[in-house]
Amino acid sequence: MDKLTHINEQGRAKMVDVSAKNSTKRVAVVRGEIKMKPETLERIAAGGIAKGDVLAVAQVAGVMAAKDTARLIPMCHPLFLTSVDIKFDLDREQSLVEIEATVGTTGQTGVEMEALTAASVAALTIYDMCKAVDKDMVIGNIRLMEKAGGKSGHYLRGEREGSNEQE
Amino acid sequence: MDKLTHINEQGRAKMVDVSAKNSTKRVAVVRGEIKMKPETLERIAAGGIAKGDVLAVAQVAGVMAAKDTARLIPMCHPLFLTSVDIKFDLDREQSLVEIEATVGTTGQTGVEMEALTAASVAALTIYDMCKAVDKDMVIGNIRLMEKAGGKSGHYLRGEREGSNEQE
Amino acid sequence: MDKLTHINEQGRAKMVDVSAKNSTKRVAVVRGEIKMKPETLERIAAGGIAKGDVLAVAQVAGVMAAKDTARLIPMCHPLFLTSVDIKFDLDREQSLVEIEATVGTTGQTGVEMEALTAASVAALTIYDMCKAVDKDMVIGNIRLMEKAGGKSGHYLRGEREGSNEQE
Amino acid sequence: MDKLTHINEQGRAKMVDVSAKNSTKRVAVVRGEIKMKPETLERIAAGGIAKGDVLAVAQVAGVMAAKDTARLIPMCHPLFLTSVDIKFDLDREQSLVEIEATVGTTGQTGVEMEALTAASVAALTIYDMCKAVDKDMVIGNIRLMEKAGGKSGHYLRGEREGSNEQE
Amino acid sequence: MDKLTHINEQGRAKMVDVSAKNSTKRVAVVRGEIKMKPETLERIAAGGIAKGDVLAVAQVAGVMAAKDTARLIPMCHPLFLTSVDIKFDLDREQSLVEIEATVGTTGQTGVEMEALTAASVAALTIYDMCKAVDKDMVIGNIRLMEKAGGKSGHYLRGEREGSNEQE
Amino acid sequence: MDKLTHINEQGRAKMVDVSAKNSTKRVAVVRGEIKMKPETLERIAAGGIAKGDVLAVAQVAGVMAAKDTARLIPMCHPLFLTSVDIKFDLDREQSLVEIEATVGTTGQTGVEMEALTAASVAALTIYDMCKAVDKDMVIGNIRLMEKAGGKSGHYLRGEREGSNEQE
Secondary structure, three states, X not given: OOOOOOEOOOOXXXXXXXXXXXXXXXXXXXXXXXXXXXXXXXXXXXXXXXXXXXXXXXXXXXHHHHHOHHHHOOOOOOOOEEEEEEEEEEEOOOOEEEEEEEEEEEEOOOOHHHHHHHHHHHHHHXXXXXXXXXXXXXXXXXXXXXXXXXXXXXXXXXXXXXXXXXX | OOOOOOEOOOOOEOEOOOOOOOOEEEEEEEEEEEEOOXXXXXXXXXXXXXXXXXXXXXXXXXXXHHHOHHHHOOOOOOOOEEEEXXXXXXXXXXXXXXXXXXXXXXXXXXXXXXXXXXXXHHHHHHHHHHOOXXXXXEEXXXXXXXXXXXXXXXXXXXXXXXXXXXX | OOOOOOEOOOOOEOEOOOOOOOXXXXXXXXXXXXXXXXXXXXXXXXXXXXXXXXXXXXXXXXXXXXXXXXXXXXXXXXXXXEEEEEEEEEEOOOOEEEEEEEEEEEEOOOOHHHHHHHHHHHHHHHHXXXXXXXXXXXXXXXXXXXXXXOXXXXXXXXXXXOOOOOO | OOOOOOEOOOOOEOEOOOOOOOOEXXXXXXXXXXXXXXXXXXXXXXXXXXOOHHHHHHHHHHHHHHHOHHHHOOOOOOOOEEEEEEEEEEEOXXXXXXXXXXXXXXXXXXXXXXXXXXXXXXXXXXXXXXOOOOOOOEEEEEEEEEEEOOOOOOEEOOOOOOOOOOO | OOOOOOEOOOOOEOEOOOOOOOOEEEEEEEEEEEEOOHXXXXXXXXXXXXXXXXXXXXXXXXXXXXXXHHHXXXXXXXXXXXXXXXXXXXXXXXXXXXXXXXXXXXXXXXXXXXXXXXXXXXXXXXXXXXXXXXXXXXXXXXXXXXXXXXOOOOEEOOOOOOOOOOO | OOOOOOEOXXXXXXXXXXXXXXXXXXXXXXXXXXXXXXXXXXXXXXXXXXXXXXHHHHHHHHHHHHHOHHHHOOOXXXXXXXXXXXXXXXXXXXXXXXXXXXXXXXXXXOOHHHHHHXXXXXXXXXXXXXXXXXXXXXXXXXXXXXXXXXXXOOEEOOOOOOOOOOO
């Protein structure tokens, strides 16, 4: 049985030894979403044209958070990230902003935590920028879509496009 | 119509002026969850008895993240937090860990961002600790349950207990 | 003769005691600029219409840096900032972006360091975003324009509008 | 029996609620030391005259660490520090540098953690600056000397001057 | 005579150039201790069985501090750490918790500062978690036990097992 | 036409992909200055002899800021810095302190942002240490002098020695 590798022989957490792993090019793609009232979405959309600011701020926050992951997640290895990108898609039908974070590195560990953190903080920032007009927003469906590079092989999420993984 | 208050007259983001707001005692409660395979949940549960480490690490990470919120969320005010607590509930029926973060302050702004950040980072930490055995986990349903103190009054989420807010 | 108050009796730096100072409402306004090639300025301006991103990123970076000042400047007191705003003015005649940072607090020390840091980091971010096309940019003229609140009284920079303080 | 107050009802750590505590003026004094070879001490002393740098760097590091305490110590409350000072005493007889850190605040919790952190990081910095010539240095005897302000009353360490608390 | 290499030609501190050093696998082991009243130790021990929290929190804090070393110690190089582990040993005879931190990297500089910082912050966290019941605790005997990798060769502390290095 | 490479296809900022760039030895040299009243300069100079503290603190702050650059500048890549040095020159004729920051790395991106940040924060720290006696100080002329390593070739600023680049 696979172990929860973050646990040492005293039953406490450690940062696992990756010194024997090869340094390879790695990438991770994460998606998440923040559901909101249709009016809130319209304001972001309008802003996207006239001022663009809610999503611009969320983008910067997400990129910065990706670089800060090892400081936030206790057992996560520090990494030299070679790329971070975040894209937003406004889905009026479901009344949500979909967030896609893509992070790359050349290193000894994967970057799924960095991509998950980027998407989460981008969503939190959208919440913060819009909370004066909508406190009911829900952040969710934050999930790894794809992970390439490293010994564990290529991971591709097995979901029908558009399905809601959380159900 | 209410404005997105984080936008200045140049259409860019600012940290809004709260100097005229009263300093009052405030509290925010947030809930979120991380859905996983039943086997993953069982390991966390077993760990909870024998070693307790996954949730202990997530707890520490969440508390520290609450204190770091103003550094992560660009337009969020720095705050002196007076209390942070995080609780976990293992829901075997839905195969998820429910996270509840409660944050308090005496200050001029609310602490919902701090509670949302605490719950998000606790969930991300659970993901990190368990990702060697389960990459399909989904973080979701992160939402404000209650907010007290401040001019905007008492917010209590209008949801039936157990409903999935994200749908 | 006034002392350099940051020096202790061993001749080394300390964070001076402000516990006897009154907590008052304070504000500081700082201006600075980044001089660049006219082509670089035009790209930022075009971006300001089509995408707005260089200045949007600089704005976020400046606001976040203001909150981080006490971590960057060794003897600077931590402060609860109540407002941070940054504005940009594109001066085609002098081929520069002028940056104005305004920071407010209610506290025991002034916020000129926070405003100076915000303007400096906003300028550094503009440099970073444009350095692929212009390495000759010069950051300068970063200066306190106004400071209100606190025992030392109202400071208003004595300069003719448009003069270059650095000469 | 007094409880370890940092533990919540699930047996996990929390940041305890201090919202009912009065905001009072508080101060804490901590002492610690770093023992080294006599030659190492002489170099620091010589440096103290010609260049002064080892202790100057340690001083800055200690002051900055005091401000960073709530980010380092998981259950520690963020605080507005009103003063931080660090003094060094070169004890040739015992071949050590004694470090004294004094921290003040006006707030709802004590500042002993901030003073302990300041002294520890100052000692670590001395180690770092001198480790090329002495790897045998030992950091020790880091202890609270005095604590004033707050409900728990005045704490004054009961030790004979010069005794080694660690024995 | 060996120089204090952190000093530049102006007599001030610099971060020394390590670009010519080989990137090798390195490890450092540090031990330290926190002495306390027997009752305090018993509570931690009891907690170690029923709840485990004091040491679990100290462990997380120590691991996170190891990753933060270059931000705390001014002239310390940033490093990609490949492993961090912390172990605790409760010594009832001497009434202390012994802390052992082991840090690994593949890089151009050693990791003794990271291990020293991990042990120090773990000790500070134990102090913080127990200070409501014991203010007399003393942190000490923080010392490098072993250092492997790099040009300076294998360092192994020359001490009789159980001796108190600080005397 | 060269693009502003920090912009993604949605017109928002990203951290550009450098994974295909070679890891080479790189260095950047930046100069900047802080202009002040002659009396202020004399105090710093006097301090330079008797206590040395203003510039010693600025030096430490600048070195630490260089390591923190990727956390301050949103789209800047994290880097392992191999060296950081800062030098000061007191220019009585122009009544200013000239700051020169030199940063080295072996990596995939240049270090001009790290050197620019180091010089800027050193200047801000001098301002902070002296602001009790001089609020009219102006930070300026922060510019890249030289950049070596990497595909874009050797950059050497084309300026007559002593000219003021900002005019």
